[in-house]
Amino acid sequence: MSWDIAFLRGINLGKRQIKMAALAACLEASGYAEVRTILASGNIRFRHRGDSEATRIELESLIETQFGFKVGVIMRSEAQIRLMLAEHPFGALDPAADLTCHVLLFQAPLPTGLTLEGIAGHTEILRVDPREIYIAGYRQPNGRYTEGVDAVLKPLYARLGRDVLGTMRNWNTVQKVIP
Structure with a gap:
């Protein structure tokens, strides 16, 4: 099992x-x-x-x-989860960059062909999968990484509606859920 x-x-x-x-x-x-x-x-x-x-x-x-x-x-x-990890969605990022990686997990599939625009040097949308969105947040002068995520995701939530079930996790957390 x-x-x-x-x-x-x-x-x-x-x-x-x-x-x-x-x-x-x-x-x-x-x-x-x-x-x-x-x-x-x-x-x-x-x-x-x-x-x-x-x-x-x-x-x-x-x-x-x-x-x-x-x-x-x-x-x-x-x-x-093993497939998510094996696909290395953050593998193309500069390993020396000061950033944080997150995945937005949805229970239901997202609309086909969905695209999101990031904010250059701030919040990058790396990939949109059927039930996940992979996001990199770059460190800003105030020391924060993910302040721009809400602005980037606002058009998505406007399109999907408020009742969509999703939650965001740091990629480090996702890597720890499987022993």
Whole structure:
């Protein structure tokens, strides 16, 4: 049985706090095996027999029941994460550049032919895949890396609507979700 990975959207912000140990215990009590949380930003690896969409819905329900608020869940299989890693989406970037790499994960497929314009020297859109967008954020004079991401993604969200389920993760985090 392979791993499933759940990326939770919008937790540990403001009053939407979940302790990762409590989250793991909740999943284990519900029959999920080998549950491991990765960092404190809502990344969970586990083994579970079941359809990915059914598991996603079940996780959303479990979290809402246990913690008292709705959380969107974006699922990926171990094979999908391994493929993302193998394709080296950030491999063409200058290794000496002062930047940070992120992936925006969506639960549903994005519109075919979707393109986004980056901001030169600030926020670069490296690739748009069917359910992921790979983004590089360059260090700015104020020391921040991702301030321009909202401006770059604004046209995307205007096109997709507010109900689209997506969440962004640092590439270093994605690299840690598979043992």
